[in-house]
Amino acid sequence: MDFVIDPAEPASAAVCGGGLFPVRRIFCIGRNYADHVREMGGDPKSSSLVFFTKPADAVVGNGSSIPYPLMTGNLHFEGELVVALKGGGVRLQTIDEAAALIFGYAAGCDLTRRDLQAAAKDAGAPWDAAKAFDRSAPMGEILPVADAPKGFLDSARLETSINGETRQAAPLNDMIWTVPEIIISLSELFELKPGDLIFSGTPAGVGPLIPGDKVDVRIGDLPSLSFSIAE
Numbered sequence: 001m002d003f004v005i006d007p008a009e010p011a012s013a014a015v016c017g018g019g020l021f022p023v024r025r026i027f028c029i030g031r032n033y034a035d036h037v038r039e040m041g042g043d044p045k046s047s048s049l050v051f052f053t054k055p056a057d058a059v060v061g062n063g064s065s066i067p068y069p070l071m072t073g074n075l076h077f078e079g080e081l082v083v084a085l086k087g088g089g090v091r092l093q094t095i096d097e098a099a100a101l102i103f104g105y106a107a108g109c110d111l112t113r114r115d116l117q118a119a120a121k122d123a124g125a126p127w128d129a130a131k132a133f134d135r136s137a138p139m140g141e142i143l144p145v146a147d148a149p150k151g152f153l154d155s156a157r158l159e160t161s162i163n164g165e166t167r168q169a170a171p172l173n174d175m176i177w178t179v180p181e182i183i184i185s186l187s188e189l190f191e192l193k194p195g196d197l198i199f200s201g202t203p204a205g206v207g208p209l210i211p212g213d214k215v216d217v218r219i220g221d222l223p224s225l226s227f228s229i230a231e
């Protein structure tokens, strides 16, 4: 069968050492660091897994200059660990099963139109306009698990800096839901598949970006993510 119009380019993310990771879906976890739950006015103890999605083509690579998004006056950065899946499944049962699906890790940023998110929260409305906009998922190169240091998730720290000033700094093991627990929970709702990405939540320190800002997200030995907001 021929397509009746030209299909979109497949969404992809660069892999450290070469090659492209084909992006199928992007799942994002909210409220996964207690200090960030508190700064957003929530109670970490009442936190169940909160998630939303972004379109696959929201991914932009390292070194991008991103136009200030439409219809917002309060664009926020959220530095996050990104998990790339090479396998899938539904209703996974064990931590080992979940961990075996991981292809690699990357440094990412969940760009957020915070004013639209606050309005959606007030209205009990969906978050799509706040989270799932064009170029809202910058990410660095993916480091395959085989090349990640042993115990990476337990020892690495996430650090986000804006124009060279550190704004977020937290160990990955501050996560409320660990990476395998996130995978298990998502698999109770969806059939996960190779190509899925998971943005695993952000620690405290989120804040606004303005045109000209330079954002750096560093996580342990992962390739760092740098991007700027266009003037």
Ligand code: MN
Binding pocket: 028, 029, 030, 078, 080, 110, 199, 201, 202
């Ligand atoms: Mn986030």
